[in-house]
Every structure is written in structure tokens, then in C-alpha cells.
Amino acid sequence: MLITTAVISWALLLANLLLTAESLQQREYTEPLLPFIHNILLIIFIISVFFYQRINVLKLKKGDFTGYLWNFFLRAAIGAYIALAIYIGFVLSTDFINLKSNLLLHMVYHTFFGLLVVFLGKGLYIWRQLLLYHKNRFLQVAWDWFELLLYGTLLLTLLNFDYTSYIFLPLLALLVFYILFLCTNLKWVAYLNFNKKSRSLVLLGAILLSWYIFKWFFYKFQSHPELAADYTDVGFLLLVMLFVGLYGLAAFLVSLFSLPTSSVFEQKSEDLLNFQRLSQSIQQGQSEQQVYDTVFDSTVKASAASAGWLELDKGREKEISHMLNITEEQIERIRHLLLAYNYDTDHINNNLERNPGFKDLELPWQSIVVLPIKSLKHHFGVLYLLKDIENGFDKETVNVLQTFTNQTTLTIENLRLVAESLQNERYKEELKIASTVQENLIPKTFPSDSWFEISTHAVAAKEVGGDFYDFLQLSESRIAIIIGDVSGKGITAAFHMAQMKGIFHGLMQQDMAPSEFMRQANSALSRCLERTSFITSSLYIIDYRMKGFVFARAGHCHTLYYNAMMEDTFYFQTDGLGLGIIRDQSYKNHIREMFYDYNPGDVMVIYTDGIIEARGAENNNEEYGEDRLRYMLEQCYHLEAEDIKYAIINDLQTFTGPNTIYDDQTLLVIKFKADQQTV
């Protein structure tokens, strides 16, 4: 639509112009025939071309600035050269063939004008794209106002005001300053590398030349006597012309003068990119080797080193992982020298020629920098870089290199942490399996019989614990029950617990007295328990036909008992040394056995120290204690075994508060009943 409007208005404009020219020749009339129509057509043409450019503004991917320039040149600036060719053709034809045609002159002039408007429209909006690169709000507003004011000047043409009149001159001058201000926004130039800058310079040069051709042409014909119209009257076009020219010139000059420094910026941006690559290595799942590859390449590039090597600590050995322009033999010699001078970490020497040791080596390098890759805890390796010139490593370069090595340290440490956490995950899985295995070692169900009931409770503080209990039916009327606690917690305790279960089942097959069992268990454990570990245990053999039990206590918590006949609650006070404390034959002197006859209604409470040593929620130093346990039994001995257990556990949990198990807790409640099956 806009194109059609542009073309039609251009054609009408031409027609009007020719008409005017015709009348001009005949009547020597200086004004265009229809000044108002002429101006309206002019404005329609300009606006349609500019709006077309505004709507169809090129949107290239970020950073392709030469693309914009190339587009500008190809689609608009080339018009100047075409126009120039036409003009030369015109001049030749008038000069040599002596053809003097007013029609032709106007055609040429008007073609020039059409191409100029396209050039300016394109230029304005291409420059806008570049100018607003990395814009802020202020710049956006400034630009919007600029555009508005610019289009506002079209009103002057529409109303046929002379823009050079004194009223508008200051306003126009202000606009010129505005343009100058806008021309300072050239951030995009900084993002060009050397190659792109050179290409931009060529393109900008071509564009500026186009601009000059247009300018030259229109000023040459400014006061041509035979021309019916003078477009230099249009203030809008002058202002846009000024803007396009100035911005192009500014970009050209800035590009030209920043050309020598562009390599520095390129290096910096490459350094930044490499930093980024280093820090992203973890997300990308790179190995340590790849991280070292990156750091070696990056540091060599960043410092423009002519040679270098990277050695990594592999245990006690040092391994050279990367080499550049150097032989292993040379490395060996340099390292010896550095060691001799004690320069093996953090060292810079920018004048190796002055050092007699290095001079003797006759190496082609004159500067060396030694940078360790290490954190406070770990030493990962050392980076050596060499240069063939004096003062090769200045402060700035060394800073960059250090940043690289620091980043590497960070990355490597993080990589290791990630690996470690994966490993931990695996350990957790295995611990879960161990936990399941251990749970299966503890019997879930006891033989239920009419003469006694038993209820159990067991929780471990960690995944696996050191508490255990078990039973073995020795004969029809006799059952052995064992409880034990391995010192320490965790995996070792769990292993010893499993061992103890094996010992229990192995020895009790032979049906022996509790004290004899303890003696033999002590002897067996002495051979496998480490010096600081010990096991406490109690073994009970209950004979319901005899209505009594015999037990031995090896350092284990005292047994709590309720005697229904005497209505008394007490602890059995017997002596007995824990297993694994004395590891010779003298142990048998430290273990005692006790017989006891039970009555129906008696209650026996067997437990581990996790119960009585549980800490209180209110006062961390207060322990649950034997007294409180005994008090609980005094209160609830009349209940079923299961309910006595729940009563005690509930009281314990109220005492400790939730989620505060520091030690494994095991509790067994046995209640003897009147035997109903006696024959």
C-alpha cells in the first residue's frame, strides 16, 4: 500500500513538476503551478517512503551490525551510484549530442530526489536500530521525541513556511544540537571485532560517499534557472540528511580510531567467554581433564605465551598433562632450576637472561610465570607459562591468569563435591540395604505360649544399630532369651551385633549355663573385637516347668523385676563384666549367675542403655534413669505385656520429645502367667 502511494505520489509530483516547468518556460512564472498540491504530494511521498522503512525495519540477530550496514548500502545507498550513472549519461548526452531537454533534466532531478528520499528513509531507521542498541529508557524517549520533532518540521513545508525565517531558525538549531547528541550513541561499535570493524569501515565509507553524491548533486542544482522546484527547501529532508550524514561519519571515525584497540577488547571478551566456559563445566558434566584443557588453552591465549606446560598432582607423583612448544627434557631442566631457587610456586621472572642459571640452560625464553592451582586444602597442579620476550608477563596479564587459576580451583573442587555427593548417595542406598538386613536379624515374633507373654520394642538411632535381642527354644519347656548392646554405633556396631547373634545360636545349640555362655562368648569375641569395642549382654534361660529362670549379666543394664507375690518392684543387683573387656581366662571370675523362681503375674523388663540414658527434652542433662523406669512399672504391672511396653515407651517419648533418638533403644517386657496347660 505504502509503496503504491509512494510510486503514485512520486509520479504525480513529476507530472506536476513538468507542468510547472512548462508554464515556467512560457510565462516565466517562478512559483510552481499548484504550490499547495505540490507540497501535499511531496509530504505524501516522503511520509509513505519513511513509514514503509519504519514498518519494514530490518531485525537481524543481536550483534550482526555489519548486516545492518550491508542492508543499508545494498538497498538504499547504492541508489546514489545509480543516480550518478544516470546523471553522467545525462551530462554526456547534453554535452556531446547537444540535446537540451527540459523534460530530461527534470526526470533526472526527480529520480535523484526519489532515490534520496529512499536513502534517507532507510538511513534514518537503520541508524535507529544501531543507535538504540543497549538502549535505556532515557535514550528511547529521546529518540521518540526526535522522530516526532522531525516529522513536525514537515508541517513547515505543508504550510509553505520558509524554514530559514528567524522564528524557526533557533528551533532548527536546537534540533541540530539534538542530532549531535544522538550521534554520540555508538555503543555497537565496541562490539565489533577487528575483522568486522574493517568491513564496517568500507561499508560506512561507501554510505558516506553516497551521502556526498546526493549532497553535491542537490547543491549543484540548488539554483538552477531551468528547474521548477528546489527540494533543498524541505527542512525535514535537510535535517534527516544532516542526521544520516553525521551519524555515519561519527560511526566511521569511532570505528577507525578504535581499530587499533579492538584486539584488546576481543581478548577481554574471549577471556570472559572462557571464564564462563570454566564455570559452566559442571552443568555440562565435563570431566576434570576437560577443565584443565580449557584452562591451559585459555591462559596460553590470554597471555599470548609462546610456550608452557601444566603439571597435575597425581598422588605424590607430578604428571605433565599439557605441553606447548616445549620438550620434556627442557621442562625437567627448568623445574630443577626452579626447585633449586625455591621458586616452585607463585613466581614471576620477566628477565631470565639476567639469571645465570637460566642463561646456562640456553633456552629461547626470557619470561616465565609459575602459577599454582590450589585451594586452602588441596593442591591440584601448577601452570608454567613462558614467553620469548622480556617483561612478557605484566601485572594485568598475571591478574587475568590468576583469575583463571582461581576459577579452575573452584570448578575442580565443585566437580569433586558433585562426585562425592553422588558417592554418598550410593552409600546411603547401601546403608538402606544394611538396615533391612539387620532388621531381619531381629526376630519379629516370639513363640506365644500360655505361660508367658512377651512384647518387644526396638529403634536404631541411625540406619543400623548395635542393639540386639534374640531367643532360642532349648527344649519344650525351656527358652533362652538374649539382649545385647555393642559399644559404638553404625556399621561396625552392626557387624559385631550380627557376630553376637551367630555366637548366641552357635553356643546355645549345646545348651549351656548362662555364665558358661558368657565365658565362651568373651573368648570368641576377644579374637575379633577391636581393642576399644566391647559388648554388654544378658542371657536368660526360662524354665516354665520349674517355674524359674537363671540368668547372667555381662555388663548389661540391670534387669527390672516386679514380684507379684511381694508386690515389690526392684532391680536385680548382680555383678558381671562386659564382654571383650578382659580378654583372657580370668574373665570367668567376673561373671555371676542367678536363679530366681517366678510367680504368675511377675513382670520382667529387659532393656538397653538407650532407654535409661535418653536425654530429656526440657533439660538436656537429665536422663530418663532407672528410677523413672521402675516407677512406670510400679504403675502399670497389672497390664498386659504389650500395654506395659506402650506405657513405658509413651512415657519415654513424652520425656525426650519427638525426633530425638541419640542412641539405639530396645525394650522387652515379659509377663509370666499362671500355666493353664499343666497336666
Next chain:
Amino acid sequence: MKITNEIKDATIIITLDGELDASSSVILDEELSNPEVMKFSKILVNCENLHYISSAGLGVFISHLQRFEDAQIKLIFFNMQDKVRNVFEILGLDLLMTIVSNYEEAMTIADE
């Protein structure tokens, strides 16, 4: 846990202050493993401010017990709190180790 040493002639007095749990027992083990300790004829352990002893703590004393006995070094505990003494007694260690009520008594036994 704070462990301090005091040397009086051929006697070393080790004072335990705090809770002897799994982590602090490692420090105690290092202390007792020191070859210097074997030069003394008596080791007195002041338990006045020992509030708690874990099985790991007991394990440390147990592991060194035989070694001291073989070297004829006397290991004597004194000023022990009831709670801690109860732990020693339940395990049967009171019959194996010398536990006395105060420093004077400890010194007399040590001099025997």
C-alpha cells in the same frame, strides 16, 4: 570436653571436663597413647566435672587398661559423679579399675 594435664613428680593428673562422647574420646585416646604417659608410675583421672561418659569413652579406658597394667602403671579415678560411677558399675569396671572418692585417697593408694 576439656582435657588438662598436671604433673606431680611421678604422677600425672588428667582432668576431664564436660562430656566424654564419641568425638571427644578420640582426643582422650591421643592423650593416653602419648609415649610420655608411660614414663609415669601413676595416672590419676579427675572426674569431678565429667558429666557423661559414652561407651566410646569407656572403650578408650578399656583399651589402655591392659597396657598400663603390663607396665605396672596405676590408673586411678577420683571425684567421680554418681551418675558416671553407675555406668562404670553396671559394666563391671568398678571391680577392674580403681575408683576412689577424692584426691587424697587417690594419692595414698597411688603411693602404696
